[in-house]
Amino acid sequence: MALDPKFVGRAYGPFTYEVGVEKLREFAYAVGGSIPSMGFSGVGPPSDLHPFLHDKEAAAASEYGAVIGMPNFAVVFAITPFSKACTDPELGVDLLRLVHGEQEFEFLQVVRPGDVLTTRGTITDISAKKSLDFLTVTTESHNQRGEVVVRAKWTAVIRG
Amino acid sequence: MRAFAVGDTFTLVRTCDPYRPIYYAAASGDFNPIHIDRAVGEAAGLGGVILQGLCTLGWAVDAFIHYLGDPGKVARIQVRFSRPVAISDTITFSGKVTAIADGRLTAELSAKNQRGEDVLKGAVVEGRL
Numbered sequence: 001m002a003l004d005p006k007f008v009g010r011a012y013g014p015f016t017y018e019v020g021v022e023k024l025r026e027f028a029y030a031v032g033g034s035i036p037s038m039g040f041s042g043v044g045p046p047s048d049l050h051p052f053l054h055d056k057e058a059a060a061a062s063e064y065g066a067v068i069g070m071p072n073f074a075v076v077f078a079i080t081p082f083s084k085a086c087t088d089p090e091l092g093v094d095l096l097r098l099v100h101g102e103q104e105f106e107f108l109q110v111v112r113p114g115d116v117l118t119t120r121g122t123i124t125d126i127s128a129k130k131s132l133d134f135l136t137v138t139t140e141s142h143n144q145r146g147e148v149v150v151r152a153k154w155t156a157v158i159r160g
Numbered sequence: 161m162r163a164f165a166v167g168d169t170f171t172l173v174r175t176c177d178p179y180r181p182i183y184y185a186a187a188s189g190d191f192n193p194i195h196i197d198r199a200v201g202e203a204a205g206l207g208g209v210i211l212q213g214l215c216t217l218g219w220a221v222d223a224f225i226h227y228l229g230d231p232g233k234v235a236r237i238q239v240r241f242s243r244p245v246a247i248s249d250t251i252t253f254s255g256k257v258t259a260i261a262d263g264r265l266t267a268e269l270s271a272k273n274q275r276g277e278d279v280l281k282g283a284v285v286e287g288r289l
């Protein structure tokens with residue numbers, strides 16, 4: 001069943017996310033090849049993980065002054081409008097037929113512990129190609145100083 | 161300061177160990193059952209669980225961080241997910257710097273599995289110098 005293009009323009013948010021240092025570390029550990037577990041596993045960071053992503057002293061001496069998030073930590077806080085659109089009962093997307101098709105991120109500010117990030121998103125495209133439906137949500141996330149932290153474009157592909 | 165040049169190349173190899181989709185689910189919040197439940201992955205026609213595409217994107221970002229030397233200088237990434245990554249797949253990320261202008265570096269990136277198939281297409285990363 002084709003998605004109805006009338007939903008283009010539908011907005012989701014704002015959604016707020018408060019950043020903690022252990023979550024930033026866990027995310028970097030999981031992507032970097034270790035276990036995202038601080039107390040329990042004791043495995044620690046992958047040997048080749050950049051120190052700014054986990055080492056408090058190295059990060060404090062950097063221009064950022066604190067541990068920063070991997071740029072793609074944005075998936076944790078900025079995905080909400082996309083998730084809401086994919087599960088919006090009025091759109092009726094079959095999640096078992098959905099795959100992530102395309103992704104764009106523009107990173108404008110680093111993310112630090114204590115940041116409060118607010119994300120808003122809008123459905124910017126619904127289209128069909130052969131038996132595939134495409135659903136695109138565009139998001140923008142701001143920090144507590146009103147700076148744009150990340151702009152993103154999330155595209156799902158739904159198999160017919 | 162490090163010298164960057166058009167034509168520079170960089171590479172990173174990552175293997176999807178059996179627990180990686182679960183670890184990534186825990187860290188990212190993406191617990192879609194196609195990533196953590198083999199029966200659901202099979203029922204969806206995927207032949208088992210597949211790695212979250214955004215984890216593959218994270219590996220691509222990490223490959224670029226290793227070259228750029230500073231995670232805070234990654235300015236942009238764009239990818240198309242062209243093929244799922246399954247358990248035990250080994251992905252080789254190969255980047256090539258295509259432009260340096262106005263304090264910005266652009267690189268094209270390929271990501272191929274052990275059979276030489278592209279798991280990402282049209283991948284581009286940009287960094288601030």
